[in-house]
Amino acid sequence: MKKVMILSFAAALMATGCTSKSVTKTPGIDLSNLDTTVACGDDFYEYACGGWMKNNPLKPEYARYGSFDQLRENNQEQIRLLFEDLGKQKAEPGSVAQKIGDLYNMGLDSVRLNKEGAAPIADELKRIQSLSGKEAVSAMIGEMHRTMSAPFFAIYVDADAKNSSMNIAGWYQAGMNMGDRDYYVSDDESSRKIRDSYTNYIKTLFTLAGYSQEAAEQAAATVLKVETAIAKAAFTREELRDPQAGYNVMTVADLKKQYDGLDWDVYFKTVGLDSVQKINIGQPRTLKAVNDLLKTLSEQEMRDYLAFNCIDGAAPYLSDDFVNARFDFYSKTLSGKEQIEPRWKRALNVPNSLLSEAVGEMYVAKYFPPEAKERMVQLVANLQTALGQHIDSLEWMSAETKAKAHEKLNTFYVKIGYPDKWRDYSGLTIDPKESYYANVRRAAEFETLYSLKDEGKPVDKAKWYMSPQTVNAYYNPSSNEICFPAGILQPPFFNFDADDAVNYGAIGVVIGHEMTHGFDDQGRQYDKDGNLNDWWTPEDAEQFNQRAEILAKQYDNIIVLDTVHANGHFTLGENIADHGGLRIAYTAFRNSLNGVEPALIDGFTADQRFYLSYANLWAGNIRDAEILRLTKIDPHSLGRWRVNAALRNIDTFFKAFNIKEGDPMFLAPKDRVVIW
Numbered sequence: 001m002k003k004v005m006i007l008s009f010a011a012a013l014m015a016t017g018c019t020s021k022s023v024t025k026t027p028g029i030d031l032s033n034l035d036t037t038v039a040c041g042d043d044f045y046e047y048a049c050g051g052w053m054k055n056n057p058l059k060p061e062y063a064r065y066g067s068f069d070q071l072r073e074n075n076q077e078q079i080r081l082l083f084e085d086l087g088k089q090k091a092e093p094g095s096v097a098q099k100i101g102d103l104y105n106m107g108l109d110s111v112r113l114n115k116e117g118a119a120p121i122a123d124e125l126k127r128i129q130s131l132s133g134k135e136a137v138s139a140m141i142g143e144m145h146r147t148m149s150a151p152f153f154a155i156y157v158d159a160d161a162k163n164s165s166m167n168i169a170g171w172y173q174a175g176m177n178m179g180d181r182d183y184y185v186s187d188d189e190s191s192r193k194i195r196d197s198y199t200n201y202i203k204t205l206f207t208l209a210g211y212s213q214e215a216a217e218q219a220a221a222t223v224l225k226v227e228t229a230i231a232k233a234a235f236t237r238e239e240l241r242d243p244q245a246g247y248n249v250m251t252v253a254d255l256k257k258q259y260d261g262l263d264w265d266v267y268f269k270t271v272g273l274d275s276v277q278k279i280n281i282g283q284p285r286t287l288k289a290v291n292d293l294l295k296t297l298s299e300q301e302m303r304d305y306l307a308f309n310c311i312d313g314a315a316p317y318l319s320d321d322f323v324n325a326r327f328d329f330y331s332k333t334l335s336g337k338e339q340i341e342p343r344w345k346r347a348l349n350v351p352n353s354l355l356s357e358a359v360g361e362m363y364v365a366k367y368f369p370p371e372a373k374e375r376m377v378q379l380v381a382n383l384q385t386a387l388g389q390h391i392d393s394l395e396w397m398s399a400e401t402k403a404k405a406h407e408k409l410n411t412f413y414v415k416i417g418y419p420d421k422w423r424d425y426s427g428l429t430i431d432p433k434e435s436y437y438a439n440v441r442r443a444a445e446f447e448t449l450y451s452l453k454d455e456g457k458p459v460d461k462a463k464w465y466m467s468p469q470t471v472n473a474y475y476n477p478s479s480n481e482i483c484f485p486a487g488i489l490q491p492p493f494f495n496f497d498a499d500d501a502v503n504y505g506a507i508g509v510v511i512g513h514e515m516t517h518g519f520d521d522q523g524r525q526y527d528k529d530g531n532l533n534d535w536w537t538p539e540d541a542e543q544f545n546q547r548a549e550i551l552a553k554q555y556d557n558i559i560v561l562d563t564v565h566a567n568g569h570f571t572l573g574e575n576i577a578d579h580g581g582l583r584i585a586y587t588a589f590r591n592s593l594n595g596v597e598p599a600l601i602d603g604f605t606a607d608q609r610f611y612l613s614y615a616n617l618w619a620g621n622i623r624d625a626e627i628l629r630l631t632k633i634d635p636h637s638l639g640r641w642r643v644n645a646a647l648r649n650i651d652t653f654f655k656a657f658n659i660k661e662g663d664p665m666f667l668a669p670k671d672r673v674v675i676w
């Protein structure tokens, strides 16, 4: 629920990443990535990335595989080496090495996992199946939120959007395990089929957990009924992008009065928020529906719904029959994957996510060169200068708003590589005598409490919201902060051996992208201190919105598959950031040349290499099911459109490749949009 804007979408347990000190040189532009049989003016994405796509066919375990994933996979290999080294030493009990090593090994131990079957969740299920009364139900929901799952809703702690130096508790809609409300409410054939598969999946899980055929069928119907009721009231993806609509702070006393379906005192005490006095309700309409459900579900319905959340959350850490059932629905049906990831990758993702900073500390020590940080500091400063020039040159913005924009730009809080202070994991116990699930559950609880303990306290600006080994980057509006973990500071994003055109076209655009998030349709609503506070004159806001609307329409017109269109409003912030990132990085690159045009490399001009380098970041293959799923849930445009649609608004791109009227890539100057 931490609302940071990231560069690229990855599943929750997939975040891995980082840099190599190896001596092999990576070429700036790998010419084999190109497909020169395609004219660049016909389809630039195919021209720049067609070779890569042919050379890297989709592996069965992937729904999408691109240069991003290639780097993530490379990082998994590096982390695997770290973990295997840990396995060779006799780690001191209670040390971080012991915790990571034991957790990893438990995930690898298929013999034990398969022998234990559903036993690790038996006690918890028994407790759920005997729940009776509001107090007991409230305590159980609190316990589940504190550990492994999010039935009905989610609870979190984050900076108060209107008092950004203080943390506040937040209520956020959840409880829809398919991940998007459309899957529940859309009436098209594909959604109906997905609902049928989901019902079968729920039945399978209940059966594996020991329910009779008949009870499993009944329980599956209940789960779908509850989740559909939440989905019908839930905010849409577009509504969720409105930070003002998401800001509804109330006292806990009022919460108790208005939404009395839950015993909030019991709930807060169990979840770990004993002294909470006020809370932000992200989606009041959804809370009302949840409150109605809490008051009207029968005792058996409540037990079955909570039981499913327990089994579904535990399934990845149980025997293969659970793991495979989960894969069949979430990965095969929803994403089109053909094969489950190898066990070592699944096992590795667990400590890499639950002890992420401890893994990050080892990772950085082994793989991150300190020179990378120095070079990044300089690049970020150059990008800041370029964005300042762009603000000054905007014809549509008043001097008053420009001054405020400069203030915000000059107060960016920049994080590069890894945190200055590392997290302490000494309070976490990993004990291989207990089940894998019990250990994962305790580690998840450790994470929840780490985050909830900040409620009502000042915001710690030094805290990182991404681990150093992650191949990604983010902008956090409430702290006006941009962050570039060590994981992304390696080729193809950042390449010591390559010319500047290649680096500005890649990591330069990434930096510009994150900076632009501070000024996109959401980010612009926050001031330099991270408060939701309108600093725009109404006329300037109107001018901004007009331009943003043109961009949204351009993306609405894209057909991603068959008759399905991209969602220009849902992806607006990311598209503004791609567009701004490209423009700002290009200016920073030209500034860096001091008027001296670099020589051709491999027959390409520096400008051409800048845009080829950018396009190559998004090279990738993707399955049809994943195109449809990501179009629903991912606020980023698909790789193909992050290239072809973003570049169509850039004058210097057309010049660099001599793309002219009549070429399919061409967009008439009057139809191009400039925002930043």
Ligand SMILES: [Zn+2]
Binding pocket: 005, 006, 007, 008, 513, 514, 517, 574, 577
């Ligand atoms: Zn972004």
